Amino acid sequence: MAAGAPRIFVSHLAGIAVFDPSGDQVGRVRDLVVVLRVGRRPPRLLGLVVELSTRRRIFLPMTRVTGIESGQVITTGVLNVRRFEQRPTERLVFGELLDRRVGLVETGEEVTVLDLSVRQLPARREWEVDKVFVRKGRGGAFRRGGDGRRVALPWRGGSGRRAGETLTVEWSAVTGFSLEEQGQGAESLLATFEQLRPADLANVLHHLSAKRRAEVAAALDDDRLADVLEQLPEDDQVEILGKLKEDRAADVLEAMDPDDAADLLAELPEDEKERLLSLMQPADAADMRRLMAYEDRTAGGLMTTEPIxxxxxxxxxxxxxxxxxxxxxxxxxxxxxxxxxxxxxxxxxxxxxxxxxxxxxxxxxxxxxxxxxxxxxxxxxxxxxxxxxxxxxxxxxxxxxxxxxxxxxxxxxxxxxxxxxxLPEDWRETEFDLTEEGAADGS
CATH class of the missing domain: 3.10.580.10 (CBS-domain)
Structure with missing residues (x-):
């Protein structure tokens, strides 16, 4: 979808069809997956939960969405059909964020969330939630229909009246959604790291304890974790991959550059390597096997199989x-x-x-x-x-x-x-001072 496109209210996405570039329907949208962030920063929209004709629900990353228009979603045509499993840091918009009670920051008044809007950030491929549509007063304003769509209900507060005033506010104008700074687990830590480049995040992970490193890795989405793994020493890569469920480990390997994934697979025991290869998409697995056939420090061992x-x-x-x-x-x-x-x-x-x-x-x-x-x-x-x-x-x-x-x-x-x-094997241990002060004094 082009940068600068208008915002989309998520209620308009419930149950709409998803098509591949050839115009063939692949499924319908059943939910949206977001990750909350510290303070009042808007959540990132990671992707859509799509129900296939077989009733299986899969995850469609927003990076695979090329358009949302005229009541339909268009994809790149590349789908991972593994069953969707929600991760600890993820929230389902329809299942968890709508119809809940939150507070208005300015007045402290409690309101009910009826809808959220999402938008694509200018000049970027990322999406985020930016607006919240709320109703003042108490009572359920909507119920979920059999097809997943939300159906308006009369206000239950008495006298046959509907709920009070409705208004659309910025995400930062409500409280009760975002992660608290003192939150437990890896969520707050992840939010702190969100703006780091993969190489810098890899450096942070490398210096964490093994337990904390595993928590952060488990909470990262597949594409982000793949980017970070590519920047980590081999020992850290093997350790992190070994603590993931095998299905997810295969997904992360598929998201990595083929040459980096092949290098990582080559470090694993033979039986574990074969199990992971068997879980990968056949084309990706074939690329891995082809790359692993070359000696490590040769052009064949260094190359990627995906040039233009x-x-x-x-x-x-x-x-x-x-x-x-x-x-x-x-x-x-x-x-x-x-x-x-x-x-x-x-x-x-x-x-x-x-x-x-x-x-x-x-x-x-x-x-x-x-x-x-x-x-x-x-x-x-x-x-x-x-x-x-x-x-x-x-x-x-x-x-x-x-x-x-x-x-x-x-x-x-x-x-x-x-x-x-x-470079020397321990080059990642070097601390680089890229601040203006460091540049000025030559450090």
Missing amino acids: VLRPDATVADALARVRNPDLSPALAAQVYVCRSPDETPTGTYLGTVHFQRLLRDPPYTLVSSLLDDDLQPLAPDAPLPVVAGFFATYDMVAAPVVDESGSLLGAVTVDDVLDHM
């Missing part, structure tokens, strides 16, 4: 659309690889690379096949780490294609993965 791959008849406009994907790292978004069909790794014949700067200089209708940098020799999958590092240093690259003997693109190595393997 385009066919020769793709245009600059097509390439830029793929580069704009906010889930891509800056290194992977720096260039696209042009290959003959099939365009999933391992691809058909690798033809060459088109750099992002070149894409910006040519008209949108230009074919990428006319812009190829085909003089740059790609890396072989068995190229050792010193050769890979030398390639990056020589050509000032941030990503490099990995191509096998048959000429098929297998993946791409990014400079961050090279650095991870060249």
Whole structure:
């Protein structure tokens, strides 16, 4: 959904259909999942609980929602069909937040929550609750219908009157929802960490006790935990993964970059590794097995299997659309690889690379096949780490294609993965002072 889109009241989402990009219905919305935050900060909307035609309820992250309009939800088409299980830090909007009593901050008056509105944050993919629709007075204003929709009821306070005045207020204008600062468990701690980058949060987790680290990891959503795990030392990764339920561990591995997930799986005992692979989506498991077949400190062991791959008849406009994907790292978004069909790794014949700067200089209708940098020799999958590092240093690259003997693109190595393997094992123990004071005194 485009940034700056109007707010949506959640009562309008109850029971609406969910469609894939082809227009096929995959299910209906049954609830929304939010995570509360410390003080009066609005909750984050994590995703939707969707009921499939089989009656199974699954979790659909908001990052997989491309549009909410005309009484329907459009998804990317990628669904994890494992049964939805609510986590300790999560709240269900319909099940737990609506129809409850809260207080108005300004007057202290008790009101009943009838509805909430959500909005997508400008220039970001995150969603949050921003408004609360409340009714003054006491009594239930709604009941839940058989299809999950809310049906208005007459006020039960006597004389046949409905409840009192209704009004829409900011989330911060009510009290009784948000986590208290002295709250127990990992919730308050998580809220404190929410604005940290994954690498900084990983540093915090690394220095916590094992018990506290497990509590925080259990409360993080899958995508956030995956991002953090990628930044942790291997010992911490193995420890945290081992304390998750196997189904969730498989979900987190799927959310990680394939090369990082493969490295983590390689550290596990064989029987545990096979159990987790059997729980993963077949395509993801196949990527993991393919990556684990290479030696650790080689181009094949370092590469990701998910670079941007385009066919020769793709245009600059097509390439830029793929580069704009906010889930891509800056290194992977720096260039696209042009290959003959099939365009999933391992691809058909690798033809060459088109750099992002070149894409910006040519008209949108230009074919990428006319812009190829085909003089740059790609890396072989068995190229050792010193050769890979030398390639990056020589050509000032941030990503490099990995191509096998048959000429098929297998993946791409990014400079961050090279650095991870060249730095000392204890480099994460170093404290970096990035404040202005630290920069001024040279610390």
